[in-house]
Amino acid sequence: MKHKINFILNNEEITHEVAANRTLLDVIREDFDLTGAKEGCGAGECGACTILVDRKPINACLMLAVEADGKEILTIEGLSVNNKLDQIQQAFIDHAALQCGYCTPGMIMSGKALLMDNPSPTEEEVKEAISGNLCRCTGYKKIVEAIMEVADKTNSAR
Amino acid sequence: MKFVGESVNRVDGIKKVTGSLKYVDDLKMSRMLYAAVKRSEYPHAKLLKVDITKAEKLPGVKAVITGKDVPNRVGLYLEDKTFLANDKVRYRGEAIAAVAAETHEIAQEAIKLIEVEYEELPAVTNALEGIKSDAPLVHPDLGDYKWGPIFFPEPGTNISNLYKIRKGDIDKGFAEAEHVVENQFFVPHIQHSPIENHSVIAQMDPEEALTIWSSCQSPFAVQKALSVAFGLPQNKIRVISPAVGGGFGGKAGTTLEGIVIPLAMRVKGRPVKLTYGREDEFINSFVRQGMHATIKTGINSDGKIVAVKNTFVWDGGAYTEYGVNIVRAGGYSSTGPYDIPNVWTDSVCVYTNHPVGGPYRGFGMSEIHFAIEQNMDILAEMLGITPIEVRRINGLRPGGSNATGQIVEVCGLQDCLEDVVDKLGWEREEKKPSSKPNIYIGRGISCGFKAPSMPNNVASSAIIRINEDGTCQLLVSAQDIGQGSDTTLTQIASEVLTIPPDKITIKTGDTDYTPYEWQTVASRITYCAGNAVVKACQDAKDQLFELAQIKLGVPKEKLILADEYIVAKGNENKKVPIKELALGLSMEDGSGIHGPIIGRGSFIPPDVKNTDKTTGQGEKPTAFWTYGCQGAEIEVDIETGKIKVKKVASSFDVGKIINPKLIEGQVEGGILQGLGSAILEELILENGIVKNPNFVDYKIPTADDMPEMIISFVENPEETGPFGARGVAEPCMVPTAPAIANALYDALGIRVNSLPITAEKVLKAIKEKQ
Ligand code: FES
Ligand code: FES
Numbered sequence: 006m007k008h009k010i011n012f013i014l015n016n017e018e019i020t021h022e023v024a025a026n027r028t029l030l031d032v033i034r035e036d037f038d039l040t041g042a043k044e045g046c047g048a049g050e051c052g053a054c055t056i057l058v059d060r061k062p063i064n065a066c067l068m069l070a071v072e073a074d075g076k077e078i079l080t081i082e083g084l085s086v087n088n089k090l091d092q093i094q095q096a097f098i099d100h101a102a103l104q105c106g107y108c109t110p111g112m113i114m115s116g117k118a119l120l121m122d123n124p125s126p127t128e129e130e131v132k133e134a135i136s137g138n139l140c141r142c143t144g145y146k147k148i149v150e151a152i153m154e155v156a157d158k159t160n161s162a163r
Numbered sequence: 164m165k166f167v168g169e170s171v172n173r174v175d176g177i178k179k180v181t182g183s184l185k186y187v188d189d190l191k192m193s194r195m196l197y198a199a200v201k202r203s204e205y206p207h208a209k210l211l212k213v214d215i216t217k218a219e220k221l222p223g224v225k226a227v228i229t230g231k232d233v234p235n236r237v238g239l240y241l242e243d244k245t246f247l248a249n250d251k252v253r254y255r256g257e258a259i260a261a262v263a264a265e266t267h268e269i270a271q272e273a274i275k276l277i278e279v280e281y282e283e284l285p286a287v288t289n290a291l292e293g294i295k296s297d298a299p300l301v302h303p304d305l306g307d308y309k310w311g312p313i314f315f316p317e318p319g320t321n322i323s324n325l326y327k328i329r330k331g332d333i334d335k336g337f338a339e340a341e342h343v344v345e346n347q348f349f350v351p352h353i354q355h356s357p358i359e360n361h362s363v364i365a366q367m368d369p370e371e372a373l374t375i376w377s378s379c380q381s382p383f384a385v386q387k388a389l390s391v392a393f394g395l396p397q398n399k400i401r402v403i404s405p406a407v408g409g410g411f412g413g414k415a416g417t418t419l420e421g422i423v424i425p426l427a428m429r430v431k432g433r434p435v436k437l438t439y440g441r442e443d444e445f446i447n448s449f450v451r452q453g454m455h456a457t458i459k460t461g462i463n464s465d466g467k468i469v470a471v472k473n474t475f476v477w478d479g480g481a482y483t484e485y486g487v488n489i490v491r492a493g494g495y496s497s498t499g500p501y502d503i504p505n506v507w508t509d510s511v512c513v514y515t516n517h518p519v520g521g522p523y524r525g526f527g528m529s530e531i532h533f534a535i536e537q538n539m540d541i542l543a544e545m546l547g548i549t550p551i552e553v554r555r556i557n558g559l560r561p562g563g564s565n566a567t568g569q570i571v572e573v574c575g576l577q578d579c580l581e582d583v584v585d586k587l588g589w590e591r592e593e594k595k596p597s598s599k600p601n602i603y604i605g606r607g608i609s610c611g612f613k614a615p616s617m618p619n620n621v622a623s624s625a626i627i628r629i630n631e632d633g634t635c636q637l638l639v640s641a642q643d644i645g646q647g648s649d650t651t652l653t654q655i656a657s658e659v660l661t662i663p664p665d666k667i668t669i670k671t672g673d674t675d676y677t678p679y680e681w682q683t684v685a686s687r688i689t690y691c692a693g694n695a696v697v698k699a700c701q702d703a704k705d706q707l708f709e710l711a712q713i714k715l716g717v718p719k720e721k722l723i724l725a726d727e728y729i730v731a732k733g734n735e736n737k738k739v740p741i742k743e744l745a746l747g748l749s750m751e752d753g754s755g756i757h758g759p760i761i762g763r764g765s766f767i768p769p770d771v772k773n774t775d776k777t778t779g780q781g782e783k784p785t786a787f788w789t790y791g792c793q794g795a796e797i798e799v800d801i802e803t804g805k806i807k808v809k810k811v812a813s814s815f816d817v818g819k820i821i822n823p824k825l826i827e828g829q830v831e832g833g834i835l836q837g838l839g840s841a842i843l844e845e846l847i848l849e850n851g852i853v854k855n856p857n858f859v860d861y862k863i864p865t866a867d868d869m870p871e872m873i874i875s876f877v878e879n880p881e882e883t884g885p886f887g888a889r890g891v892a893e894p895c896m897v898p899t900a901p902a903i904a905n906a907l908y909d910a911l912g913i914r915v916n917s918l919p920i921t922a923e924k925v926l927k928a929i930k931e932k933q
């Protein structure tokens with residue numbers, strides 16, 4: 006049986022029909038072709054599927070699509086507005102905080118969620134926020150630096 | 164230099180931070196079918212029956228295949244595998260049959276309907292047991308297989324390669340040594356754990372041309388293997404590697420492509436996709452081989468090592484088509500970066516009924532250095548000298564000789580050692596004890612080296628095309644698997660042509676359009692593909708100069724490139740922009756000559772030769788060696804046994820840094836991967852069954868595990884390298900684990916001889932010491 010759900014996806018209002026057993030990750034990737042969020046494990050262990058639901062980072066592989074009803078969803082594809090990179094995306098490039106790039110969308114969304122919630126986190130808080138996002142390439146250092154740079158910029162702009 | 168040596172931003176940055184880069188699993192095609200694989204339930208068993216009739220009848224199933232459909236044996240160095248099992252299975256998880264169906268769910272359902280009858284056979288689950296003469300044989304037909312001339316299988320046993328080093332006179336060496344000690348070490352299997360699982364799509368069109376989209380490191384190696392396996396000409400096989408979400412060796416060679424293609428051949432016109440789940444990734448893609456090391460060393464009281472006898476027994480798993488070469492590399496590198504006159508090594512690849520061992524970042528070096536570098540510390544302590552001193556005494560220097568008897572000309576090992584010692588200040592400052600009574604502090608050092616472990620004559624090529632507006636297309640088949648080759652190869656092209664990186668677009672990984680590259684492995688791309696790019700750009704430059712000398716009336720030898728212009732040396736007013744000649748030279752009378760500038764470059768590492776079959780001795784067995792050193796500072800909690808790595812300093816001699824920001828990141832990643840192997844990672848195997856195929860039970864490092872990292876480099880140029888560069892991708896993880904192990908000894912006086920150094924092992928060792 007299919008369920009009708011309404012949600013906001015990257016600033017767009019959506020009405021969509023989904024089967025009850027499908028994950029949100031599956032639906033955004035397959036039905037909307039938003040393939041920035043990746044499936045690295047399908048079990049909530051790697052963070053590659055991280056997206057924001059009502060501004061909170063979640064593992065989309067663990068959330069059923071029907072649960073998205075009435076929610077606001079932001080994926081990596083919705084982060085840059087009018088083709089302009091979000092600060093955190095630019096910081097990832099500037100700091101070489103990505104290598105193969107497979108963890109990158111999830112990593113950026115986790116970083117973004119932290120900064121939305123806490124614009125001036127400590128380095129420890131940054132590490133904590135991304136500790137559920139596995140990266141096999143970078144050694145994390147440049148990722149932490151990239152997120153900290155955005156935080157510092159925000160702080161000094163105040 | 165203007166572009167080489169600069170921290171240019173990654174050329175693939177924007178598509179990666181926006182999530183717009185399409186990896187294979189992100190590709191969707193119309194009328195695509197989904198594959199699923201029936202896998203063995205036993206580590207070793209005869210296949211009595213594989214019945215697919217029920218699966219074939221399930222609505223939505225479009226094709227079912229078994230081993231009978233892919234009988235040809237393939238393999239990179241030793242042709243010992245078929246893509247699906249025939250007659251018997253050799254590890255738990257081996258593919259037996261595969262299905263293509265309209266949906267993923269139907270494919271899964273169909274797999275359950277395939278009936279398999281097995282007759283279980285006794286399994287080899289330990290390499291040391293496997294080499295015994297009464298061990299069950301994993302490959303009774305080994306003698307019928309084909310292999311390359313530099314490998315030495317022993318048919319009638321489980322030994323698929325026995326690589327020997329016989330240097331000097333080992334008996335005399337031990338007889339004359341003042342002290343002789345023997346130590347043993349064990350390194351377990353681990354998994355590459357790229358965040359992207361393997362994925363492939365294959366489609367065969369009606370004229371029997373095959374297209375494969377694969378997350379693979381080596382499109383041309385895949386093309387060749389598939390051509391052998393399926394009897395298709397290479398011009399009918401197009402392999403595209405659109406993006407790779409981490410490789411580390413696990414996506415080298417050929418993996419799941421061979422399962423999907425026979426399905427695609429049965430459903431012509433329809434693409435068939437197979438993406439591994441994480442459990443598959445853990446079990447059914449390459450793993451790093453396990454290794455048992457025994458090192459007997461003869462050393463004199465002055466600290467000079469005079470003899471070493473190594474036995475490395477590798478747990479190669481069910482198929483060692485690739486593993487035999489890791490074992491060879493372990494053999495010819497078996498002294499580590501030390502100058503030892505008398506060496507005896509047997510490096511033995513053993514078939515077991517374990518998952519398939521294959522290339523893993525380091526290619527045997529991490530494994531042997533875990534043993535060699537702890538052994539060095541044991542020797543130092545025995546003689547009452549410091550770990551640093553024993554390395555100063557024995558570490559290779561220019562003019563020294565390595566295990567193969569090669570006299571090394573360029574060698575920055577000692578520079579790296581001093582660099583790390585200096586950065587950590589260990590000889591200036593005594594270690595301060597922790598303020599907490601349960602925390603002990605340790606310092607450990609380790610050297611390391613690695614050569615690209617590849618056949619001597621492997622080839623690379625590059626093409627550069629210049630457009631009318633002075634921009635360029637650079638074509639190579641070196642794959643950017645995260646290491647940043649798209650960026651560094653672009654920088655190299657920029658440097659030769661004086662055209663900035665943002666005007667050069669690099670395209671990779673499409674065997675129909677991009678030129679040949681052997682494989683993206685072995686830390687060889689900067690060096691090999693880099694050289695091909697230099698040559699391609701020089702070729703283009705040469706063509707430009709041919710035309711410019713007519714245009715400017717200045718002989719070729721007097722021309723240089725500067726800021727996108729061809730300029731007469733000494734007369735800067737005489738110049739012509741590169742773009743003006745991109746499509747050839749227009750003459751005054753309106754005619755034209757030459758046509759478009761297309762530079763082409765081909766490269767094979769010069770003068771690399773086979774070593775002697777019985778002694779392993781040779782003049783130049785590898786293209787180059789990369790040397791380095793790392794030091795680690797750790798805290799150990801004696802109550803919990805937990806190790807926290809606080810600081811790692813690293814120094815490698817990379818010849819020439821192409822991109823400081825990228826190389827730094829690469830080394831940081833290597834350190835974390837080394838740290839994972841040191842204290843966290845082990846593929847737990849019980850009776851041939853992988854017990855922890857997920858990230859909950861197999862932990863890889865997270866941001867919490869990150870130590871402070873001090874990264875530096877030494878630049879002794881590689882004479883044959885592009886701008887003097889050599890590779891560092893793998894070497895940078897090699898010393899990390901032994902440095903941590905040595906730091907543990909420094910902290911508590913306990914030595915854990917097997918990886919990973921878990922809290923449990925530490926607690927046990929503390930108890931035993933008391
Ligand atoms: S795919 Fe969702 S956490 Fe790994
Ligand atoms: S960049 Fe490759 S996994 Fe993070």
